[in-house]
Amino acid sequence: MxxxxxxxxxxxxxxxxxxxxxxxxxxAAPAYVWNGASIRPxxxxxxxxxxxxxxxxxxxxxxLENSRRHAAGHAAHDVxxxxxxxxxxSAAVAAVVGKLQAGGQDIAxxxxxxxxxxxxxxxxxxxxxxxxxxxxxxxxxxxxxxGTGDARALRSLLQGGTAARPAxxxxxxxxxxxxxxxxxxxxxxxxxxxxxxxxxxxxxxDRFGLSLGFHAIDQDAYVAIVSGYAAxxxxxxxxxxxxxxxxxxxxxxxxxxxxxxxxxxxxxxxxI
Numbered sequence: 422m423x424x425x426x427x428x429x430x431x432x433x434x435x436x437x438x439x440x441x442x443x444x445x446x447x448x449a450a451p452a453y454v455w456n457g458a459s460i461r462p463x464x465x466x467x468x469x470x471x472x473x474x475x476x477x478x479x480x481x482x483x484x485l486e487n488s489r490r491h492a493a494g495h496a497a498h499d500v501x502x503x504x505x506x507x508x509x510x511s512a513a514v515a516a517v518v519g520k521l522q523a524g525g526q527d528i529a530x531x532x533x534x535x536x537x538x539x540x541x542x543x544x545x546x547x548x549x550x551x552x553x554x555x556x557x558x559x560x561x562x563x564x565x566x567x568g569t570g571d572a573r574a575l576r577s578l579l580q581g582g583t584a585a586r587p588a589x590x591x592x593x594x595x596x597x598x599x600x601x602x603x604x605x606x607x608x609x610x611x612x613x614x615x616x617x618x619x620x621x622x623x624x625x626x627d628r629f630g631l632s633l634g635f636h637a638i639d640q641d642a643y644v645a646i647v648s649g650y651a652a653x654x655x656x657x658x659x660x661x662x663x664x665x666x667x668x669x670x671x672x673x674x675x676x677x678x679x680x681x682x683x684x685x686x687x688x689x690x691x692x693i
Contacts, residue, residue, distance in 0.1 A: 452530040502593065509676075
């Protein structure tokens with residue numbers, strides 16, 4: 422085969438599968454988004470102040486320490502943050518990154534939509550070309566009964582295989598379920614190795630070295646969260662009014678507390 426023919430074949434292959442490249446400067450922005458094909462910087466990364474997150478002190482402290490190790494290039498875990506909606510899982514991830522960046526540590530947040538999981542090997546190929554520590558954030562992850570194949574694929578990316586995440590990347594995943602993949606009592610009645618069925622579904626959550634539970638809060642904790650947000654904005658509030666707001670929504674959480682403070686700011690003609 423002559424050189425001219427080899428050159429034409431190589432050029433054709435490049436057109437079919439061009440070299441992977443990031444469309445963003447991976448050393449410049451505090452946060453990015455992966456859309457399945459390219460990385461884009463976040464225009465305005467403004468996480469909640471770490472100190473304003475109330476009622477989850479143990480969780481955010483563990484998350485901060487793990488993230489600090491990763492930023493320093495030390496051994497660190499992939500993290501699963503699980504629990505009730507609105508309890509601060511996503512806010513804690515962003516707040517921890519923001520706190521480290523404010524302290525001068527070079528670490529970036531990179532969010533990937535959960536419907537782009539199939540593209541993660543491509544993303545990892547791009548991130549291997551940089552030494553900067555990244556936290557890859559998968560928010561609200563969960564698989565239905567038909568998604569066990571995707572769960573196994575993600576499991577292999579976390580540990581083992583040629584497509585596993587690079588050393589400068591750790592996955593932080595939030596989920597409403599502790600084991601991510603749903604489990605049912607009927608699994609115990611499976612006639613073929615019932616223990617294997619359960620183990621397979623738990624195997625993904627077991628890949629996370631750090632698992633942090635976020636739980637529903639009581640009334641006092643809810644009012645304390647409102648108080649922290651309100652004080653930061655210079656707002657006064659009546660605790661009974663805040664409680665009534667939560668009662669009308671049938672939920673007490675950090676998210677509902679923030680929504681009440683937004684309402685309170687609006688009543689006072691403030692922009693936040």
